[in-house]
Amino acid sequence: MSELKHGAVAVVGGGIGGIQATLDLADSGFYVYLIEEGPAIGGRMAQLDKTFPTNDCAMCMLSPKLVEVGRHPNVQIITLASVEALEGQPGNFRITLRQRPRYVDITRCIACGRCIASCVYQDAKFPSEFDVGLGKRKPIYIPFPQAVPLAAVVDPQTCIFFKSGRCPQNCLQACERGALDFTQTERLFSLDVGAVILAPGFEPYDARLVGEYGFGRYANVLTAPQFERLLSASGPTMGKVLRPSDGKAPKKVAFIHCVGSRDLRHQSYCSAVCCMYATKEAIVAKEHDHAIEPTIFYIDLRAYGKGFESLVKRAREEHGVRYVRSMISQIIEIPETKNLLIRYRDDSGSVREEEFDLVVLAVGMRPSTKGQELARKLSIELNQHSFAQTSVFSPVMSTREGVFVTGAFTGPKDIPETVIQASAAAAAVAALLAPARGTRTQAKQYPEELVPDGSPRIGVFVCHCGSNIAGVVDVKAVAEYAKTLPGVVHAENVLYTCSQDNLKHMKDVIREKKLNRVVVASCTPRNLAALFQDTIREAGLNKFLFEMVNIREQCSWVHSDQPERATEKAKSLVRMGVAKARELKPLSVQSVRVAPAALVLGGGLSGMVAALTLADSGFETHLVEKSSELWRDLQELVCIPEGEDVQGLRAKLLRTVRTHPQIRVHTNTTVKEISGFVGNFSSVLRGPQGEERIQHGVVIVATEAYEHKPNEYLYGADARVLTQRELGRALTEGPRVRAKTIVMIQCVERNEKRPYCSRICCAEAIKNALALLQQDPNRQIYVLYREMISYSFLEDLYRRARDSGVIFIHHDEQSLPVVRKENEQIVVTVRDTRLRQEVLIKPDLVVLSTGVVPDPYNEELSRLLKVPLDAQGFFVEAHIKLRPVDCTSHGIFLCGGSHAPGTIPELIAKAQAAAGRAAIILSKGQLEAGGIVASVDQEKCTACLTCLRECPFGAVFINEQGLAEIEAVKCQGCGICAADCPAKAIQLGQFEDIQELRMLEELFHPERMSAV
Amino acid sequence: MTNSEPKIVAFCCHYCAFAAADLAGVLRLKYPPNVHIIRLPCTGKLDTLYILKAFEAGADGVIVAGCLEGGCHFISGNLRAKKRVLAVKGLLARIGIAPERLEFFNLSSAQGDRFAQIAREMTERIKSLSSSVLTPLPEGKG
Amino acid sequence: MEAPLARSLEFLKQVEAHSSEPVRRCYQCDRCATGCPMVPYMQHAPNELFRLIQLGAKETVLSSNAFWFCVSCYTCSVRCPNDIDITHVMDTLRELSLREGFPPALPQARDFHELFLDCVRRSGRVSELELMARYNLKRRKPFSRLALGWELLRKGRLELWPRRVISLHEIFAPFVSSPSEGRKVEGRKGGRSQ
Amino acid sequence: MRFYPGCTLSSSAKPYKRSIDWVWKRLGIEMEELPGWTCCGATSAHALSRDLAYALPARNLALAQELGDELIVACSACYSRLKIAQKALENLQIRGRVTRVLGQSLEGHVQIKNILEVLSGHVPRIQKEKTRALEGLKIACYYGCLATRIPRVKGFDDREHPTMMERLVSATGATALDWPAKTSCCGASFSVIHEELALKMCSQILEMARRCGADVIVTSCPFCQYNLDWAQWTLSRQDGQKPKIPVLFITQLVGLALGGSEKDLMLNSHLISTEKITCRAQTAEGAL
Ligand SMILES: Cc1cc2nc3c(=O)[nH]c(=O)nc-3n(C[C@H](O)[C@H](O)[C@H](O)COP(=O)(O)OP(=O)(O)OC[C@H]3O[C@@H](n4cnc5c(N)ncnc54)[C@H](O)[C@@H]3O)c2cc1C
Ligand SMILES: Cc1cc2nc3c(=O)[nH]c(=O)nc-3n(C[C@H](O)[C@H](O)[C@H](O)COP(=O)(O)OP(=O)(O)OC[C@H]3O[C@@H](n4cnc5c(N)ncnc54)[C@H](O)[C@@H]3O)c2cc1C
Ligand code: SF4
Ligand code: SF4
Ligand code: SF4
Ligand code: SF4
Ligand code: SF4
Ligand code: SF4
Ligand code: SF4
Ligand code: SF4
Secondary structure, eight states, X not given: OOSOOOSEEEEEOOSHHHHHHHHHHHHTTOEEEEEXXXXXXXXXXXXXXXXXXXXXXXXXXXXXXHHHHHHOTTEEEEOSEEEEEEEEETTEEEXXXXXXXXXBOTTTOOOOOHHHHHSSOSSOOEEOTTTTTSSEEOSEEOSOTTOSSOOOEEOTTTOHHHHHSOOOOHHHHHOTTOOBOTTOOOEEEEEEESXXXXXXXXXEOOGGGSGGGOBXXXXXXXXXXXXXHHHSTTSTTTTOOOOTTTOOOOSEEEEEEEETSSOTTSOOSOOSSHHHHHHHHHHHHHHHOTTOEXXXXXXXXXXXXXXXXXXXXXXXXXXXXXXXXXXXXXXXEXXXXXXXXXXXXXXXXOEEEEEESEEEEEEOEEEOHHHHHHHHHTTOOBOTTSSBOOBTTBTXXXXXXXXEEOGGGGSSOOHHHHHHHHHHHHHHHHHHTGGGTTSSOOOOOOOOOOOOOSSOOEEEEEEOTTHHHHTTSOHHHHHHHHHTSTTEEEEEEESOTTSHHHHHHHHHHHHHHTOSEEEEEESOHHHHHXXXXXXXXXXXXXXXXXXXXXXXXXXXXXXXXXHHHHHHHHHHHHHHHHHHHHHOOOOOEEEEXXXXXXXXXXXXXXXXXXXXXXXXXXXXXXXXXXXXXXSOGGGGOOOOGGGOOHHHXXXXXHHHHXXXXXXXXXXXXXXXXXXXXXXXXXXXXXXXXEEEEEEESEEEEOOOEEEOOOSXXXXXXXXXXXXXXXXXXXXXXXXXXXXXXXXXXXXXXXXXXXXXOOSSHHHHHHHHHHHHHHHOXXXXXXXXXXXXXXXXXXXXXXXXXXXXXXXEEEOOSSSOOEEEEETTEEEEEEEETTTTEEEEEOOSEEEEOOOEEEOTTHHHHHHHHTOOBOTTSOBOEEETXXXXXXXXXXXXXXXXXXTSOOOHHXXXXXXXXXXXXXXXXXXXXXXXXXXXXXXXXXXXXXXXXXXXHHOTTOOEEEOTTSOEEEOTTTOOOOOHHHHHOTTOOEEETTSOHHHHHHHHHHHHOGGGOOOO | OOSSSOOEEEEEETTTHHHHHHHHHHTTOOOOTTEEEEEESOGXXXXXXXXXXXXXXXXXXXXXXXXXXXXXXXXXXHHHHHXXXXXXXXXXXXXXXXXXXXXXXXXXXXXXXXXXXXXXXXXXXXXXXXXXSBOOOHXXXX | OOOXXXXXXXXXXXHHHHHOOOGGGOOOOOHHHHHOTTGGGOSXXXXXXXXXXXXXXXXXXXXXXXXXXXXXXXXXHHHOTTXXXXXXXXXXXXXXXXXXXXXXXXXXXXXXHHHHHHHHHHHSSOOHHHHHHHHHHHTTOTTTTXXXXXXXXXXXXXXXXOOOOOOOHHHHTTTOOOGGGOOSSOSOTTTTOO | OEEEOOGGGGTTTXXXXXXXXXXXXXXXXXXXXXXXXXXXXXTTHHHHOHHHHHHHHHHHHHHHHHHOSEXXXXXXXXXXXXXXHHHHTTSHHHHHHHHHHHTSOOOSOOEEEEHHHHHHTTHHHHHHHOSSOOTTOEEEEEOTTTTTOOTTSOOSSOSSSOOXXXXXXXXXXXXXXXXXXXXXXXXXXXTTTOHHHHHHHHHHHHHHHHHTTOSEEEESOHHHHHHHHHHHHHHHHHTOOSOOOOEXXXXXXXXXXTTOOTTTTTGGGOSSOOHHHHHHHHHHHHHO
């Protein structure tokens, strides 16, 4: 193998998985080609309305990421592209792409939509992919309002020009930017990359194949992805829940689970997300329209992830969502009303018929066809369900070296799991390509910053945006008016401010006229502010001496019916912008050196994986374990999926960790003290050799979770009652288990105090049961459960257990099993919900699945690290969806059982992800601090500690003088402290009080214009 | 005021309400031009002083719009802001300004439609109040 | 009802052996019950029978009326996510129940089927007229459906003289005996113990 | 092509047989009756004896296998039993047991086809050669439960939403309704042993057809035809009022379109009068 390694990476698939992997890699010194089949990135998440378990807006979370990828200097997005071939070896691949023409030059298109409005098709006629067929689009369209790249695209399948060659091409004429180019052709080209990450995601199961539910025939039967669009405020009905048949608001809405999943006629595995998204959709529907009465029909309610259980509880208790444990055989459409008749069984066992106004099918996830094609082209193997083949111990590695896989392509999973895997894949790539880090990225060079001297010299650029602004607002008048404002030394109209020639012109004007502030009145700052800031920086100005006024989205586009008033408003907005600009100050950004080492707390599986990933990426890592041995826990863990050799893995992992030159293992050691902040922590370790102080840039918490020790069911009182782990130990080391009849009880002592699902015990019970039957197939094993949590491919294992004769009996949360002793015979009774009757079992052995509790030691750790625990004692992540392994405090990362319980592959991915996230910081060498951050005026601070209390990020500390001070590196710039400070001692850069107040004054009293 | 439309200031969080206002534009929704948006990094930055200043300077109404509950980019800024708005409402009542002139809204960045609706509703609401910002003190109302 | 005691898997194995269907695989989703048109008349919905079979409650299962009320519409079978041919299991249970001497919940159904098969045995095909006549006699209601019979006859929809194709005695011999010879399995074999 | 008529086609389903013969002749389709065929065992063999339920169809399959590879079946129950047995015989154990009884090898493969499959191959001709336009006639196609629901066997049409008959109906110019009860069970196996339940099941189907505005129901199954016909006849003797929907065999409808007479197609043999259709067909003749 050649030694050459490329510092560039190809990420295939622009869903949330691909996006996260891209950002992680681009932030840690690699150049990324993000290859997307469709016309825009965003994937399925972009189509969602809200997301469980927090039910926050999908687009609010995703859109900033889209923008970030879109303008990242180390990322090139290649849309409408597919992979043709991959040659070479890890570190040195050549990837060949085929890119379909867009017929629109994205560097020119400004997404004004004029082409669309003037297309010969007066009405949108073709089903919109984004709205899953519920909405319509034209042959030329913008995929969705927040799309990145934000540009029109022509669909040659429906465009008349391509179909018949005879179209007046109104679109072409309408475009003022000359962005349309019907001569574009398909392009075949190759790129050199060191590694490849595949994230082609999933497809919803085709509900048409489940004929008994009438999807495609019954107007009011929708799929869940369609319902997401119906709920979305930017969807086809603007977020109103309306029936397709008659546009009326439905009252009774049914959700049917497992459509196409857990079904040998369709897909045998569980799709892992539909239980939760149905609950989410039911709540959101109810929030949209109180009259809606949602009913959910299900088999098992798989609420196994962090925060899931409480969402279901809220749905039940606060929103009145009705849950019915009964599957639906078929739907009948009532001919007159187009209502839908459903037969189900109620709690008493009677079959009932009920009419619903709307039915939503919770369709499962299947591997995308495009993904399967990709796998074929790249010769990577797929598993029996056609998802990417991975192994338990390397959950993000494909069967081809140097090619990694992530997200829903590896199996059904939700967004947090996808994000974790994406970070894990990025970490694995970073480790593989460590020597090439930084070889393909370039730091931009800027001229020395001029120090603004004296009074403001403001330049105002008023954009026409073709006719987008100028068609409504009298931009000339606005520019003329701007010239009259105090401090303005230059004002002009520009046709397209964002065009390359204008940017150059802007720099010239700044230099010529010695401008020291710039105001651009154009479109939203959310998209282009960074571009303009960069431009003025190139001209030697501090990038914070810039203000952007939105006269397009928030003026011309919403007031096109009142052009005069729109012009007036544009003037007011410019006046406010200029007022703020007069008060702008340059803000400095300092570089802070990063201590290039990591501290990993906890030497279990997670800790070891995290340490190895970091060490392989070239960073010194301290692995701290409080007990005498690494990965003790595993000795009790026998049965893991598909019987892989865990002990073998353990031995190998131990060897690698112990001999790795970059890892220092500290056993019998605890942390006594941690101080400092991201990039510069200083900790004292207390070990057998006494105390030692280490410097490190990041912390990874990888502490454990324990099996809960119960008090019920004769545990401790009778030797024939064991926990699953104890059984596991007995199965491997102890004398042969003799019992013939065995009862396993799930969710033991899962109650108000421990209300969450521990995620792993159902699978553990299944595996232990199979192991028991392997020893003696004539055993009788009864598993008493509330919900079988065998999500994703574990469903196959669950079926295998049933096929082997294990009998699973469901009971309600209200009627828990009873275990008692009758003359030395153990007797278990349980009320079988299906029989609606008590069942009696006389076992020789009772095994309790008691679930997982966090390490009590977490509390101390939480105090040391100043990071919060949740009510159950697990660590809280920064954002449950998008930053699942980050802590709210910068520089601290979470993995292992103590963050949330998980199976071995899940925990490995999480450990790699935490390491990858940590490596981003370490790889930088320097951290930028400052800019839009808060600072305390020491003169004014009265040490009331309000800011200390209110800062959500722990950025405030009390200095030697006893006064508040803010750690710029930690401050996120929210301004909460500034608003709360009673002494008005805190100011937030770029949003200082004086700046805000000046804007208010000038909005209403232009005549009072302060003579500054 | 010469203009018949009441003047309204909308303090919008960069991550949600401001983005929603952008979306309203992208969707070409219409709302009265009397609503002027001031962008904040988070409604948590909203100083009660700004609200008072807005009224003092001549605003007829003030909208404060932050993320949905639980959706704040900075964890709790919107909750803080809501508290402050409630407090200021109390204050307004005491100094004789109808507290209805100030309102806190939660919305997501996907709710362009809702933003336009809020702008319209607030305009209507304020029009229906007496034309002067200063209303008689509660006692005077009888 | 007394709590059924979870017993051995013997009965489960017996049903599975006779039907070649994986009764154990059922995960109690209820689809068979919610799709079955006859479930309101059944003492046990198909999945309840399955659970009882899993628990070894042979007596309860074989004396249930459920399989007698099954109309063999195959709705349950084609909708079962675990790919169990439930209808066939219902047939199996009916056969086992008769074989073990449990009184049929719908004796007329048993009679009808026996007479039907007897027709086939003797002549290779079924004559509807003959079958109806013998059935009415057997049910001791010789004149029921007279009006209908007349109407059908009048419209030319009954064949008066059955054609005898072939005797199928050899094929039948191993499986079912003629009603005139008495039931092949008489009385209860092995009593009611489970 | 060998034809397996099944027992009912010579008695209660005579009109089916007649109309098949007429239409086949009209379209020039060659089809010979399977010589020596015997009853498939429906509806009783499977109710009492597992192996008999395989052996009876197997005997016919054995006959067919010697004569050619296609066996056309008209009755849904026969079709279902033959298909089920054929599938079961893939199991070597079952095949062993059945072979022993029959004393015949069952190695060959017979392609069992539903009569609808044959007929639908002639849709373009029906469309072209029809002499009567049945425009405006609203028809509910009723497949019943057995025709499409054969476990683990890919049937001749979509299991939940078959459309073959609809295509035939459209070819005749009549309107095929989309209605939700087309594969519901009519309870035919209970019409003798439990009249009351069978009536109940039929009325639900009839009610749905009525609500969807059906003028006629067409079916391809003798049991379905008889049962729905009989149920309406019986019910009308009880209440005497509900509008009655004639229930035709699909071949009768196709025959009508192709110019068959009432007598050719035995349209006068139904319990519920088919007068309203024959009248219409006559007027349509003039119109065409
Ligand atoms: C109805 C519904 C609701 C849901 N709700 C939630 C929720 O509330 N919370 C939650 O956590 N999860 C939810 N999910 C799950 C969530 O959508 C997925 O976890 C997530 O989208 C997976 O992301 P991904 O990046 O792996 O795949 P995707 O989002 O599928 O993205 C894959 C991307 O790759 C592109 N692509 C595909 N093939 C190729 C190729 N060959 N070359 C180039 N590009 C390619 C696709 O165009 C797409 O852009 C929901 C799912 C559904 C169906
Ligand atoms: C009851 C139970 C059953 C499970 N069954 C399965 C199963 O069948 N299949 C499966 O795939 N997964 C299973 N898991 C989940 C999981 O895969 C394993 O538990 C896995 O070994 C956990 O690895 P870990 O690194 O997260 O935690 P651990 O292996 O527990 O490692 C944590 C380590 O941190 C140390 N530590 C804790 N606090 C500190 C501190 N402050 N300073 C220094 N060191 C500290 C501890 O001593 C420990 O060695 C199960 C988990 C539990 C609890
Ligand atoms: S070429 Fe014609 S059909 Fe195609 S997008 Fe332009 S105007 Fe529309
Ligand atoms: S008219 Fe031109 S600039 Fe506007 S969206 Fe269309 S292609 Fe883009
Ligand atoms: S059990 Fe699995 S497949 Fe079924 S709805 Fe829940 S998550 Fe989806
Ligand atoms: S900068 Fe001007 S031209 Fe460019 S998109 Fe914004 S408004 Fe349009
Ligand atoms: S046993 Fe464990 S995994 Fe299963 S439902 Fe209960 S807590 Fe969840
Ligand atoms: S601005 Fe926000 S993050 Fe920064 S110190 Fe103040 S409260 Fe903390
Ligand atoms: S449909 Fe199948 S899996 Fe579901 S309850 Fe019935 S037998 Fe069991
Ligand atoms: S075949 Fe029998 S058990 Fe199954 S749905 Fe039909 S009547 Fe019910």
